[in-house]
Amino acid sequence: MAALETVLDKIDANLDSALERLFQLIAIESVSTDPAFAGECKAAAEWLANELTGLGFEASVRPTAGHPMVVAHAKAARPDVPHLLFYGHYDVQPADPLELWQTPPFEARIVEAETGRQIVGRGVADDKGQLMTFIEAVRAFRETGDLPCMITILLEGEEETGSPSLPAFLAANKKELEADLALVCDTGMWDRATPAITTMLRGLVLEEAIIRGADRDLHSGIFGSAAINPIHVLARIIAGLHDQDGRVTLPGFYDGVTELPEEVAEQWRALKFNEAEFLGAVGLSIPAGEQGRSVLEMVWSRPTCDVNGVLGGYTGKGSKTVLPAEASAKFSFRLVGAQDPAKIAESFRAYVRKSLPEDCKVEFISHGGSKALQLPFSSEALSRASRALQAEWGADPVLAGCGGSIPIVGNFKSDLNMDTLMIGFGLEDDRMHSPNEKYELTSFHKGARSWARVLSAIAQ
Incomplete structure (x- = not known):
């Protein structure tokens, strides 16, 4: 395996070509909710399978009762390394209302904003840009040496419609998809400078x-x-x-x-979270849940x-x-x-x-x-991923909760008995599901670098 710094340098050098590949994927109108776009969903699956094949994976497009899955496998040079399963989805929400887009939604572009350069296009934040951060990290490892871990990739085309084909697919392919740990990149950062690992789903x-x-x-x-x-x-x-x-x-x-571990509770208390602004944004002012609890506790861990x-x-x-x-x-x-x-x-x-x-x-x-899902705070994978993200962003990642649920993570636990690391690089203002959806260029670039660090840390 190449030295990590060599891999990170390759990601930096590849940024322009990585953007070209992302733009190609965004151009495929893989809207899963509308049957008229079924051919486009298949085209997106085939595009991804072709990319992964080019990176040395055994990749194939698998039919389902709905839109196809992409499954890919690659071995590492060493046999004694962890086996990881990465999940993402290539389907996107409809672009309507089209008249609110400043430019065509499936023609990705770079725009200058006060916060920096942004990539704009339907699906760039949810989830094409996110899944491509992982693929670009894998590419850098391949171009400089060998993969640090055994990797299986599962990409679906029905997440935006509730993943109706996924449970049956997991059940039918359980043995093939078994791994030591799952990775999901469909979550977000705490803020532009602070990464996050989602550790709890209600x-x-x-x-x-x-x-x-x-x-x-x-x-x-x-x-x-x-x-x-x-x-x-x-x-x-x-x-x-x-x-x-x-x-x-x-x-x-x-x-x-159970109560939060004190170190996690202390981290949450130290976050710059404005309860008044959170409630004020919806015309409220007084927290209505369990008295004596912070709003973050109410929505993340209670x-x-x-x-x-x-x-x-x-x-x-x-x-x-x-x-x-x-x-x-x-x-x-x-x-x-x-x-x-x-x-x-x-x-x-x-x-x-x-x-x-x-x-x-x-x-x-x-x-x-x-059931609720929680990655144990004592997890070695969590500790290693936290250190890797800190090294890239210069800030300790927030061990965040999530008030909602991510069904695939529940399926991984119930069907494959696998814990999941949920690491994403989206931001609250990415306008997912809305016109002019965007993904920060920093999220895309440093997201790929982050995955390289995480894979290297887990492999050790």
Whole structure:
């Protein structure tokens, strides 16, 4: 394996040609949501497979029920190095509304901005520019010597539509895709100068409860106060889900929830995160979650219970004096740590049943659930990647949480029993999914250099 500095110098020397390759990929209109672009999705897969073949990978385009996958394998010179699986996606969101683009969305360009040079084009930040940072790092290793690790690459074309073909593909190719560690480049930096590693993804439970009272809607003048009102019942149930300090009251809800390690909590406290600006941007000012917790804790590392929708009675214009026969609500629970989705759902249902008056019945509808994911803070791969990113950016990476979920990471854990390092170089203002999507030139260039450092560190 070539010395790391030689690899980094090659990435620097390759920057112009790397941009040309990225522009070629962006020019392929691989919009996965519209069947009219199915041929373009296939073309993007073939372009990537051809690039990887040129880098010495055994690469192929694999058909699925939807858009194809790209799978590629390459061995390292040494047999005793880790085997890594890199994941990215080549599909993009539609470019609409076209009239808001300053230039054609699939004709990538470099623009000058106050923050530096930017690459503009549909899919440049999500995820073509991100996945090409990894491929360009691999290219530099190939052009200066051998790969530091065994590498498998999996690129899909349906991420923007929920990855419907992915679970079946993983199940059918489980043995081929097994590795020691997965790498995902579909996340972001903390800010322009500070890298981040996403270490936590919250899980999810989705429940719907339909409460029924009388056998039909009733006249409120004739039956008011004598007949049970399901909306009143539902309102009391919702109100009882939290105490006055914002904690969820369901029995056993916090089983499996642990406190942050102090060094991580200290890092979060030191971040320049403006809670007032975060809430002010959406017209709010007061954190509404668990009292005594920072907003970052609330959205990254604490579980939640939220009502996402309520329906009952007359909701048209004007008024109608009716006692509704039923009322319903949709609930979501964001999970962390080792919380069990099945136990959370059952605790919620038991609470609702216990809260029902004798004259009411309830029907539950489950809309699915998934466990939270967390890369152990003691992970050796995490430590090595952190040191590698610090060496490139001159700042310790933020060990960030993520309030949402990245389904592929859950699949890697559940189907392949593999932890994932989530390292990305996007920024909050990259306008992903919006007109004039951009990716900082620094993100692209230093992203490739970062991956070279990470691969070298993990190989050792």
